[in-house]
Amino acid sequence: MHTIQEQDQIQIAVTGTLDNGAVFMENGVDDPLVITVGSGTLPPSVEARLIGKSIGDIVKARVSPDEGFGPRLKDLLHKIPRSHFQERTIPKPGMLISQKVTKDGIEHTVPATVLEVDESTVLVDYNHPLAGHHLSYTVNIMAIEAPRGQTINYGQQ
Template identity: 50%
Template sequence: MVSTPQENDTVVIAVVGTLDNGATFYTVEKDEPLKVTLGKSNLPPSVERGIMTMNVGEVKKIRVTPEEGYGERQKDLLQVINSPQMIEKLQPKPGMLLSLNVEKEGVTQQVPATVMEVKGTEITVDYNHPLAGHNLNYEVELLDILRQ
């Protein structure tokens, strides 16, 4: 019998995701583990490939590049908004997350944006995913393999 998980197996994992600076962006503890089906999950492919080489009880560090993660930061996703009303109402500060209405192809949708800078009545916001441009470091512990 194969001791490592294969595609379509459901695995039970604990995982901690950190950036290169040590900041934690994602945690799933052993007492409330994550169950994912390999080949059908939202995990980056390199994380799935790494899990498929693991035995139950093993801990592995897996690095995901920006290209495989959330992409590189795109400068065209920065926007300067001149809005005295927004500044007065929200009192935005750098790092604050806003939900802004954006129209694309005739459809208005709410999109998260991070406040980068506030100068006078102008707010610079960033529509990039907060993890874009970062290497993502996952420490994965394989707790169990649930075979079909």
């Protein structure tokens, strides 16, 4: 039976959860995720645990914030004047907004989450929503394809 190797393309059913049980990612058996092992689609330690596994195997892995989306950084919290927002866009806590920022002379559009709104300012968080969280993955291996140009001989070692 073929086992997963680096650069194999695989189909997986994957569920990602936070420590509180909240699901942040889910691709079930009816809508599998197709990845190339080693491409960085999943965190490196999760992809590394897939090596040597076979169809039907279930892999569980817990990822630290450093390997996931990084720690929550206080310097990514910014107060923006409420006047910056157009009349038709009334920011509310929890709202996801896009903001233009300039870094190294290049303008980027980045997402931010509105945390607080008062009379004159809006507190926004530019951290990734999953930053600072441990992430748990459960991966069910559904299919394995060899890298392009190679053949898998099922039933042979």
